[in-house]
Amino acid sequence: MFSQQPQDLVVVAGQPVTLPCSIPGYHGVVLWIKDGLALGVGRDLSGYPRYTVVGDHGSGEHHLRIQRVELSDDAVFECQAIQAAMRSRPARLTVLVPPEDPIINGGPMISLRAGDPLNLTCHADNAKPAASIIWIRNGEEVLGSNGSHE
Numbered sequence: 001m002f003s004q005q006p007q008d009l010v011v012v013a014g015q016p017v018t019l020p021c022s023i024p025g026y027h028g029v030v031l032w033i034k035d036g037l038a039l040g041v042g043r044d045l046s047g048y049p050r051y052t053v054v055g056d057h058g059s060g061e062h063h064l065r066i067q068r069v070e071l072s073d074d075a076v077f078e079c080q081a082i083q084a085a086m087r088s089r090p091a092r093l094t095v096l097v098p099p100e101d102p103i104i105n106g107g108p109m110i111s112l113r114a115g116d117p118l119n120l121t122c123h124a125d126n127a128k129p130a131a132s133i134i135w136i137r138n139g140e141e142v143l144g145s146n147g148s149h150e
Contacts, residue, residue, distance in 0.1 A: 003060075006077055006091035011069050013097045021079035021088060023060040028083030030062040035075045039064075071095050071128065099127030 004022035011017045021030065032039045032053070039045050043053040043062075050068060055061025066073055074095040079088040102124040112118055124131035135142040 002079075002086070002088055004063075005088040006064070006079060007089075008092045008094070010094045010096060013070060013095055014068050017066050017069055017093070018054070019064040019066075019077055019079075019091060019093070021062045021064065022055070023062070023081050023084070023086070026060050026081050026084055027058075028081060031080045031082060032062075032064050033078040033080060069093075069095050071097060074128075095128065097126060097128040099124035099131035102131070102133060
């Protein structure tokens with residue numbers, strides 16, 4: 001029986017994370033599964049340099065440590081005790097990515113004649129979830145502006 005199993009986690013990209021897996025009294029092979037595919041056998045995760053299995057093997061500890069979480073780690077993980085035919089509950093690792101700094105197209109200085117129409121476009125790229133953008137003019141939020149998410 002598992003005394004510790006991985007659970008759903010939300011983590012910011014670049015941070016470390018450890019998914020717990022403890023099976024006291026079990027001394028067989030443990031597999032970590034990511035989105036249905038084995039990461040390696042036992043503690044050999046050589047195909048995944050940011051991943052290591054940590055903990056006291058003799059005590060049945062097989063925790064999965066990810067050094068710096070990336071968007072590619074946004075997946076479902078599972079710990080399996082092969083000889084005992086036991087599987088942990090699946091755990092969803094959700095990776096959040098902070099947006100890049102917002103940019104106003106054509107800025108920072110825009111010149112035009114009074115009365116001419118102007119559309120300003122702002123974007124903050126590469127975020128998960130998408131960045132929420134509000135417009136502020138002279139310290140006050142501009143209501144009714146199209147705060148599309150990019």
